[in-house]
Amino acid sequence: MPKVIEDVTCPFCGTLCDDISITVSDDNKKIIQVRNACAIGAEKFNHTKEPGRITRPRIRQPDGTYRTGTYDEAIEFAAQMLVKSRKTLMYGWANTSCQAMSIGHEIAEKVGGIVDNCATVCHGSSLIAIQDVGIPSCTLGEVKNRADRVVFWGCNPAHAHPRHMSRYSIFPRGFFTTKGHKGRIIYCVDCRKTDTSNMADRFIQVEQGHDYELLNAFRTAARGEPLPDFIGGVPKEKVYEVVEELKTGRFGVIFFGMGLTHTLGRNHNIDIAISFTRDMNEFTKFNIIAMRGHWNVTGSGQVLSWQYGFPYAVDLSRRNKARYQTGETTSVDLLMRNEVEATFYIATDPGAHFPIDAMISSSKKPSVTVDPHISPTTELADVHIPVAMVGVETGGCAYRMDNVPIETRKVVDAPEGMLTDEELLTRILHRVDELLGETRAQWPTGAKGAHEAGKVAGGAK
Amino acid sequence: MTNKITLNMITCRSIKQGVGIEAGKTSQKYFDACSIIEMHPDDIRALGIIPNTNVKVTTPVGSVIVKAVVPRQAHYPGLGHIPMGPWANRIVSAYTYSTGEPCFKGFPADVEPAPDARILSAVDVVKDACGLLKKG
Numbered sequence: 124m125p126k127v128i129e130d131v132t133c134p135f136c137g138t139l140c141d142d143i144s145i146t147v148s149d150d151n152k153k154i155i156q157v158r159n160a161c162a163i164g165a166e167k168f169n170h171t172k173e174p175g176r177i178t179r180p181r182i183r184q185p186d187g188t189y190r191t192g193t194y195d196e197a198i199e200f201a202a203q204m205l206v207k208s209r210k211t212l213m214y215g216w217a218n219t220s221c222q223a224m225s226i227g228h229e230i231a232e233k234v235g236g237i238v239d240n241c242a243t244v245c246h247g248s249s250l251i252a253i254q255d256v257g258i259p260s261c262t263l264g265e266v267k268n269r270a271d272r273v274v275f276w277g278c279n280p281a282h283a284h285p286r287h288m289s290r291y292s293i294f295p296r297g298f299f300t301t302k303g304h305k306g307r308i309i310y311c312v313d314c315r316k317t318d319t320s321n322m323a324d325r326f327i328q329v330e331q332g333h334d335y336e337l338l339n340a341f342r343t344a345a346r347g348e349p350l351p352d353f354i355g356g357v358p359k360e361k362v363y364e365v366v367e368e369l370k371t372g373r374f375g376v377i378f379f380g381m382g383l384t385h386t387l388g389r390n391h392n393i394d395i396a397i398s399f400t401r402d403m404n405e406f407t408k409f410n411i412i413a414m415r416g417h418w419n420v421t422g423s424g425q426v427l428s429w430q431y432g433f434p435y436a437v438d439l440s441r442r443n444k445a446r447y448q449t450g451e452t453t454s455v456d457l458l459m460r461n462e463v464e465a466t467f468y469i470a471t472d473p474g475a476h477f478p479i480d481a482m483i484s485s486s487k488k489p490s491v492t493v494d495p496h497i498s499p500t501t502e503l504a505d506v507h508i509p510v511a512m513v514g515v516e517t518g519g520c521a522y523r524m525d526n527v528p529i530e531t532r533k534v535v536d537a538p539e540g541m542l543t544d545e546e547l548l549t550r551i552l553h554r555v556d557e558l559l560g561e562t563r564a565q566w567p568t569g570a571k572g573a574h575e576a577g578k579v580a581g582g583a584k
Numbered sequence: 585m586t587n588k589i590t591l592n593m594i595t596c597r598s599i600k601q602g603v604g605i606e607a608g609k610t611s612q613k614y615f616d617a618c619s620i621i622e623m624h625p626d627d628i629r630a631l632g633i634i635p636n637t638n639v640k641v642t643t644p645v646g647s648v649i650v651k652a653v654v655p656r657q658a659h660y661p662g663l664g665h666i667p668m669g670p671w672a673n674r675i676v677s678a679y680t681y682s683t684g685e686p687c688f689k690g691f692p693a694d695v696e697p698a699p700d701a702r703i704l705s706a707v708d709v710v711k712d713a714c715g716l717l718k719k720g
Contacts, residue, residue: 135606162599166606173608187716243684251683283597314594315665316658331592331663332690381596385688389681416597436684453684475609475670475706478678478686479646479713486714498609499670499710 124149132531133164134218134514137415137524138263138284138291140164145534152536154515161285168515170496171535177497177509178538189507194542194550197508201467201491202554204505205234206562208465208489210440214454215471215493217241217417220519220531223544224426227469228439230552233559235440237463239454240423241416241471242435248384249413250424250434251449252393259400261376261410262525263290268297269408272372274310276396277334277382278414281318287414292378293322299373308368312337313382325365330356335388338395341366345402370406380414415524417471418514422522458484465489470513470544474499493547510544511537519545587632588696591623591664593643594689595672609706618669619703621695622655627662633697640698641666641675643691646713648674649701664693670709 131143145168146156153172157165180197181189205211213236216224231238242250266273273292280287288294296303311323314331329337333355340354344366350359369375377400383392396411403409415421424434431437433447436454440446450456454473457463458481466485474482475498485503492504501507511517516537522528537543542550604614621641628635631652639652641664648671655665666672668688677687704712711717 135602163602163606166603170606170608187718244686244688247684279597282599283602285599315660315663318657331594382689384685385595386690387687389683389685449684450680450682453680455678455686456680456682456684459678472609474710475673476668477673478676479670479674479710480678481686482673482710483714486716496608497707499707502707502711503714503716 125155128532128534131534132514132521132529133160133167134418134512134521134531135161135164135167136284136418137421138287139418139521139523139529140286140290141529143168147535154535163285168534171512171515176495176538177507178541180509181501181507183505192506194508194547197491197506198547198550198554200506201508201551202558204465204489204491205230205236205467205551205555206558208463209235210463211236211465211467212239212454212457212463213237213467213469214239214243214473215241215469216423217420218470218513219419219544220513220517220521221419221422221426221528222519223513223548224423225430226545226548226552228426228430230548230555231439232442233552233555235442236467237436237438237440237452237457238427239436239452240427241420241476242424243453244455244476245381245416245420246384246413247435247449247453248389249379249393251390252397255390256394256397256401258397259404259410260412260525262527263412263523265374265410266376266412267291267295267300269299269374270376271300271307272310272369272375273307274312274369274375274377275319275323276312276377276379277384277386278378278380279313279317279319280378280414281322283380283416284414288319288322292376308372310365327357327361327365332386332388334383334386334392335395337362338392338399342395342399342402345370345399345406369403369409372407375403375407375409377409377411378414379411381416412525419521421524421526422520422528425522425526455481458482463488467491467493468500468504469493472498472500474501474503493544508547509541510547511541513544516541517543517545586696587630588694589627589630590692590694591627592662593641593664593666593675593691593693595666595668595676596689598667601667601669614669614706615703618667618706619650619671620653620666621650622659622665623652623695624659624661624663625654627664627695628652628654631695631697633699638698638701638703639695640701642694642696643675643677645677646674648709649698649703651703652695664695670706671703674709674713
């Protein structure tokens with residue numbers, strides 16, 4: 124008889140909804156029904172049913188086609204590539220568990236890789252700003268229970284975090300927000316009218332790329348100083364009106380997205396948004412939260428931070444110390460400077476989401492991609508290793524966008540014989556250990572490091 | 585006469601793109617959601633085409649063929665939006681201003697009609713740029 128699994132965590136976006144109800148077949152192999160999830164979450168769970176799923180590694184042949192290989196072959200290729208390459212870009216991690224990341228980082232430490240996550244093309248700017256000025260923040264639970272002034276700046280949760288508004292920010296009734304939506308005033312600042320702005324009480328249309336100026340004007344208005352007539356296309360009267368209204372709230376929160384991090388100014392946009400939040404705390408309680416995209420990109424930042432002190436773009440190629448310098452150790456810059464010798468992509472798709480010039484550089488290097496599905500990245504890789512889907516076919520720890528850890532759950536069995544990320548990375552780690560042991564045994568006394576002596580791993584291209 | 589206009593480009597998420605990602609990068613859903621450029625009806629008219637006609641979008645980085653559509657979310661004239669994905673990234677500059685973050689939003693792009701050009705699939709559009717697409 125089919126059974127219902129309650130309180131499943133959805134592994135799609137940073138909202139990490141943990142109230143999904145899933146009906147699975149009695150043999151635990153098929154998902155029959157998904158309840159409570161948004162359109163994207165439901166599609167993710169239902170995708171496991173799709174026929175034609177790749178269940179064994181694919182290895183590129185000299186003519187460019189793929190043949191089906193074994194996990195042993197793929198692990199051997201990956202380990203050899205990692206050991207021979209002096210600098211491997213190990214990018215991704217946003218769609219896997221914290222446990223798997225930890226094992227991956229151990230490999231990176233041993234082979235001298237560079238670990239970077241999807242924040243590098245997403246909220247990396249936010250992390251730079253947080254390092255510069257700190258962040259007055261809170262959890263989404265506090266938003267639900269307390270917030271009566273909610274600002275969405277440069278983000279569109281109606282499309283990117285579909286249940287964010289119903290679970291935390293607009294509609295829910297909480298302990299001090301018993302009137303739900305009626306008790307809140309919702310603001311949306313964007314360069315175009317979106318589905319989120321349609322739900323907002325006040326829409327402020329800023330000229331594209333003028334967010335810094337407008338935030339600066341908000342700070343100025345909060346202090347009661349004079350403003351020019353128009354700021355980023357917004358009349359000054361509107362700025363004064365909105366800021367005064369924000370001041371009258373008991374608990375305010377700003378959610379910001381890639382409308383700030385991707386436009387000109389980048390980290391400075393976030394910097395001033397945080398500074399505005401700090402200013403508003405002179406008048407009332409105010410917080411700011413980044414709308415993190417991938418479900419565990421926050422987790423990758425957490426794991427890297429507690430292990431090395433930096434949230435992304437961590438260069439471990441010097442072995443005894445971790446380096447971090449945006450613009451230098453960030454993935455796109457590394458690829459554009461042709462600085463890495465091999466690429467190891469896991470749980471992400473840079474083929475679809477990196478600027479093409481970076482991928483042209485990447486396509487010329489030996490490459491291993493670990494991903495449950497076919498994507499532009501897997502089609503450029505020398506070896507594609509499919510794995511079980513974390514959060515659906517295996518569990519693991521993830522961090523929500525407000526840095527709250529939530530355990531994801533296994534709901535169905537993975538296709539027979541498929542490895543999980545943790546199992547795969549553990550096996551690669553063991554093989555790397557063996558290879559490094561062999562290399563060290565061959566060194567004469569006082570020899571140079573294996574990577575100085577080693578050659579670049581040879582791919583099929 | 586071929587009309588050509590310059591738009592201020594942004595690349596953003598959309599719910600259809602999200603569903604497409606989860607349906608699979610090779611799925612029709614993903615193709616339909618991401619191989620488009622959302623333009624204001626006035627801009628489509630200025631190109632001398634009707635909605636749902638293929639156009640060529642060009643920046644100094646490269647060019648890509650996508651379908652010009654009228655967005656469901658409101659746009660103003662002069663703004664163009666290609667949902668995040670391999671098509672958008674064919675024209676996005678990799679310059680990061682030392683932040684690691686490429687310029688995904690706020691760059692000019694030329695748009696011209698290309699009614700007879702074919703839109704490449706998600707995998708092919710990347711392979712094509714990397715010189716790995718087999719012709720014929």
